[in-house]
Amino acid sequence: MQRDRLKNIATGAIGGVLIVLLLLFILPIDVVYEVKVDTRTYPTKEWKLIQEGSQFRTVSLDNSGSQAPTEKNFVFDRGDVIDIRFNEEIASGEFVDQGETLLQFSSMMHNLRIQRALNEIEINESRKVAGNAAMKWPLLREAEDAVELARSNVRLQEANHQRLAQLKDDGVISQAELDAQVNRLEVARQELAIAEQRVANASFEQKPEDVAVFNTVIETVDKELDVLLAQQGSYTLKSPFEGRLQLQPAEGVVLSLVDTTSISLVFPFPIDQRQYLQKNSLLEFESESDVHHLSFDLKDQAAIIQGDQQCLGVAHLEGEQLVMGAMRPASVICDTVRLREYLFRKLL
Structure with a gap:
């Protein structure tokens, strides 16, 4: 009797569940x-300047998935001395506007190329006026003084090179530091050569037909100078978008910008x-x-x-x-x- 009652209850419960499920399937719920x-x-957007040894590259990341990452490499000569000049008006953690200057690379070798071009223009300009006696003697005295100063600098850089070469052999400094000194010595020697050329120019007896040659050289070097200055402009990094700037947020990252x-x-x-x-x-x-x-x-x-x-x-x-x-x-x-x-x- 008890068993039949339990069986009826179970059957009724199952039937009730089935009815509810059926109604759920039928009713528009x-x-x-x-x-x-x-x-x-x-x-959504990130931009980083990454340093790997003496080389630098920027990486642009678009986390929206609409664009692939892009990179730009800044390649400098081996042994070049690179100075990074940050915008002193911007501190880490601050917000910057799009187009705001963040930093500028200063390359010793690139600056030397610019200086060579400027000196070449100056030398040929001085040759144009070398026939003028009133202008020749002041130029000669000034050029001779510059030679002595340049020679002193060469002797100083040669002594520094010998000292650093010994330190490199002793394992105290790296090859990169020695390479940088080699470049400084080369700069000093070129400055001496330019100074000596100025002395020669100051005592040069100009011919009328030489002026056209000097003007041609000046025009050619001036075009080369324009290219060098344009390249130097690319060493200035500006904010690609508005965002928060972080200086050295991680190892190898010079700075990062996030939108x-x-x-x-x-x-x-x-x-x-x-x-x-x-x-x-x-x-x-x-x-x-x-x-x-x-x-x-x-x-x-x-x-x-x-x-x-x-x-x-x-x-x-x-x-x-x-x-x-x-x-x-x-x-x-x-x-x-x-x-x-x-x-x-x-x-x-």
Whole structure:
């Protein structure tokens, strides 16, 4: 008797559940179909100046996925002495405007090439007036004084080179430091040669037909100087966009610039759920201040992430200050479906 009663109760319960399920499938009940995802926050744009030994390169990263990373290399001569002159009006952590000067490279070898061109122009200009006796003697005395000064500098640089060469042999300094001194010695010797040429020019007896030759040389060197000055202009780095500047944020990184006006939310999305997305599907993301519903893009490339085949999605959020690199939960709102469709998708 007791057994029959329990059997009837169980049968009734099962029947009730079946009726409820049947009604749920029949009744027009709409539910939101969503997929839980984990997002990671990145600045939409990043720009870095990286130093590798004596070479430098800039790297531009677009975390929106719309552009591939781009690089620009700054190649200097071996043994060149590179001085980085930062904009003293900008401190680390400050915001900078687009186009604002951040720093300038100063290359000893490039500056030497510019000085050579300027000296060549000056020498030929002095040759043009060498026939004027009133101008010749002051130029000669000035040139002779410059020779003595240049010779003293050569002797000093030769002594420094011998000293540093010994220190290099003893393992105290690096080859790069010795190479830099070799360049300084070469600069001093060239300055002496230029000074001696000025003495020769000051005692030069000019012929009328020589002036045309001097003018041709000046015109040629002047064009070379324009090229050198244009190249020197490329050694000035300006902010490619508005953002926050950080000086030496990591080893090997001279400076970095991040766009704080827009944040990229990057998340993996299961390939098998992609078929349920609609044109109006949104990413629901909750920050400290608000719940955001954001449009997003899915990339075509797929990868195995945590054992499942997934593709990357990217959404953009503006007006929020979030910790970069942090992981936050979110939901992709695919669409609104009938309950039976919802259960069908979840059970598959």
